[in-house]
Amino acid sequence: MRFPNPFVLASGPPGTNGKVIKRSFSLGWGGIVCKTISLNNELVTNVVPRYGKLTDRADRKKVIGFQNIELISDRPFELWLEELAECKAEFPDRMLIASIMEECHADRWIEIVERTQATGVDALELNLSCPHGLPERRMGAAMGQDPEMVEEVCGWAAGAATIPVWAKMTPNITDPTEPALAALKGGADGISAINTILCIIGINLETLQPMPTVEGHSEPGGYSGQAVRPIALRQVMEIARACPGASLSGMGGIETAEDAVQFLLVGAHTVQICTGAMLHGYEMISDLCTGLEAFMERHGFETVAELVGKSLPCFTTHADLVERQRAARREKAGTSNRDGMWKGDIAAETDSLVTD
Ligand SMILES: Cc1cc2nc3c(=O)[nH]c(=O)nc-3n(C[C@H](O)[C@H](O)[C@H](O)COP(=O)(O)O)c2cc1C
Numbered sequence: 001m002r003f004p005n006p007f008v009l010a011s012g013p014p015g016t017n018g019k020v021i022k023r024s025f026s027l028g029w030g031g032i033v034c035k036t037i038s039l040n041n042e043l044v045t046n047v048v049p050r051y052g053k054l055t056d057r058a059d060r061k062k063v064i065g066f067q068n069i070e071l072i073s074d075r076p077f078e079l080w081l082e083e084l085a086e087c088k089a090e091f092p093d094r095m096l097i098a099s100i101m102e103e104c105h106a107d108r109w110i111e112i113v114e115r116t117q118a119t120g121v122d123a124l125e126l127n128l129s130c131p132h133g134l135p136e137r138r139m140g141a142a143m144g145q146d147p148e149m150v151e152e153v154c155g156w157a158a159g160a161a162t163i164p165v166w167a168k169m170t171p172n173i174t175d176p177t178e179p180a181l182a183a184l185k186g187g188a189d190g191i192s193a194i195n196t197i198l199c200i201i202g203i204n205l206e207t208l209q210p211m212p213t214v215e216g217h218s219e220p221g222g223y224s225g226q227a228v229r230p231i232a233l234r235q236v237m238e239i240a241r242a243c244p245g246a247s248l249s250g251m252g253g254i255e256t257a258e259d260a261v262q263f264l265l266v267g268a269h270t271v272q273i274c275t276g277a278m279l280h281g282y283e284m285i286s287d288l289c290t291g292l293e294a295f296m297e298r299h300g301f302e303t304v305a306e307l308v309g310k311s312l313p314c315f316t317t318h319a320d321l322v323e324r325q326r327a328a329r330r331e332k333a334g335t336s337n338r339d340g341m342w343k344g345d346i347a348a349e350t351d352s353l354v355t356d
Contacts, residue, residue: 257291
């Protein structure tokens with residue numbers, strides 16, 4: 001697959017129909033993963049409200065984190081097939097990736113793979129990671145949390161596919177490398193990570209009801225946006241180390257070129273953005289491209305490939321950090337911050353230990 005730039009709109013509202021996909025391509029996005037589709041849209045019923053925001057205490061307009069309890073696309077499969085074919089025909093040089101999801105039956109997965117790839121899309125992303133609603137039907141994260149099922153489903157999909165297959169991982173798991181390795185073993189060509197993190201965005205202190213509130217009730221949903229970025233970076237880094245050679249698409253809280261570059265540095269080949277585009281608009285792509293170019297120029301990188309995984313060798317274990325610190329005779333740094341020496345100016349003392 002050849003991406004004109006590494007910026008891909010992640011599956012979700014940004015790629016919710018053919019019209020917005022075309023608009024995004026014309027604004028310069030290198031790739032788009034459409035909203036997840038399934039063979040039978042009649043099983044999908046969304047609720048309103050289905051989003052919740054966590055905002056900065058000092059500036060309520062600044063969104064730190066975002067919850068959704070949205071399901072996959074509620075639009076008919078046949079309509080999607082027409083629109084995917086149209087989008088690809090109109091933008092042949094952009095990467096169009098179809099996100100697909102089905103129940104755990106070989107014939108369902110084979111059918112959705114064969115019919116979707118016939119539209120001419122460049123790749124398929126298997127949604128094995130939606131954390132709410134669909135796990136009740138043993139779909140989404142219910143599959144992604146079970147490495148055996150991941151391997152089996154990827155085997156069905158890859159066996160039927162003539163185009164690359166990416167498996168999208170759930171972060172709601174202890175060791176994200178287990179399902180990633182299972183996906184590759186099953187035949188997937190690439191890994192996308194992460195989907196949203198299970199959360200409760202808050203409780204309304206007037207009504208005492210959880211949010212987003214639907215008829216007085218709610219359910220845990222998926223957390224995304226800035227707040228999840230450190231968690232996503234860790235998971236992408238671990239998957240990159242465990243799966244050398246696999247194509248890796250990283251996401252979770254990317255809003256700026258600087259955010260995106262960090263995912264590339266820990267091993268992602270492309271980056272995806274969902275919440276950032278929902279909050280800042282599709283036009284953010286021009287700042288992303290300009291910011292990436294400026295970063296590359298500043299460091300003398302000529303291609304994006306040169307910076308992929310550049311920071312990976314710097315990750316090690318705590319024991320090794322201690323050993324390196326000793327070996328480098330940085331005793332002052334090692335001994336001047338012993339717990340017993342803290343005097344009570346805790347903010348300054350914390351600052352002195354934070355990485356720059
Ligand atoms: C409102 C909303 C709907 C989403 N729908 C889907 C979906 O249909 N399929 C999917 O694979 N991921 C879906 N996601 C997850 C995103 O693609 C992405 O994995 C996650 O939000 C982390 O990236 P972000 O912080 O850039 O949003 C959705 C996310 C949001 C916020």
